[in-house]
Amino acid sequence: MISGTGKLTTKAIAVIVIVAMLDAVGLSPVIMVFVTGVVLIVWLFARRAQAREVERIFEFYIAADAILREEERRWYGFEIAEVIEHGESLLEVMPDPPPLNYYVLAALYQRLGNHQATIEYLSRLNEDVSYDEAHRTAPSPQLRRYVMMLRRIEYHPSSAPQTLAAIRSLERARQRHAARMLLESRSALEAQQLETQSEKQVTEVPSEVKSTRKEVTFSSSAPLSEICAPPPISKVLHDLYQDDTRAN
Numbered sequence: 001m002i003s004g005t006g007k008l009t010t011k012a013i014a015v016i017v018i019v020a021m022l023d024a025v026g027l028s029p030v031i032m033v034f035v036t037g038v039v040l041i042v043w044l045f046a047r048r049a050q051a052r053e054v055e056r057i058f059e060f061y062i063a064a065d066a067i068l069r070e071e072e073r074r075w076y077g078f079e080i081a082e083v084i085e086h087g088e089s090l091l092e093v094m095p096d097p098p099p100l101n102y103y104v105l106a107a108l109y110q111r112l113g114n115h116q117a118t119i120e121y122l123s124r125l126n127e128d129v130s131y132d133e134a135h136r137t138a139p140s141p142q143l144r145r146y147v148m149m150l151r152r153i154e155y156h157p158s159s160a161p162q163t164l165a166a167i168r169s170l171e172r173a174r175q176r177h178a179a180r181m182l183l184e185s186r187s188a189l190e191a192q193q194l195e196t197q198s199e200k201q202v203t204e205v206p207s208e209v210k211s212t213r214k215e216v217t218f219s220s221s222a223p224l225s226e227i228c229a230p231p232p233i234s235k236v237l238h239d240l241y242q243d244d245t246r247a248n
Contacts, residue, residue: 053093054146057101058153058163060087064104065166067111068173077112084108094142099131100167103174106181115185115192122182 063083087105106121124131153160
């Protein structure tokens, strides 16, 4: 709160300085009021846009938690894919997204059977200390706003009970299952690679046998130029008749 008040004071001072500069230039009060109003409107729209970006993170958590909870509801693949697309779009908006975002994306990808993507996100989270919350010492404006809204929800649970329940559920799952999920996805990916290699070897063996058979069958055949047609039957009978006559 102190940080937010200090920033507001700084911006108010900046507006006063701008107005004083315009007055020193000799602009009329009407123009100064107009320019000040335009600056204020732009600033309010910018703040609203940043707040909306942060709100989309909480919407992503709510949708992902509904999918990842162990319930009897069956989810279609395209529904999970749409939530993943939503979460990955947040990575482009925020330069330093919350670590929980990586875990949620990994868990959703594992639900779809994409173990390569699961390993990519979880290995960052579990094996790179720079992705831990304690090492985020220079936050971006988006991350700072996210933390402010998160603390506000935690201090006043009644303001957003569904959001708070989703965040707590996902955080518990991250602490309990992140390491196990990484091991399972790595084992599953290795099994898939071994199966692919074995299938490739099985398909190569018949082709080699077939090519060998072709070589054995046709390697001893003579060229067409050396093949002669058999003599006609009349010539054969004539030769036999002459041989019998000479013998008598």
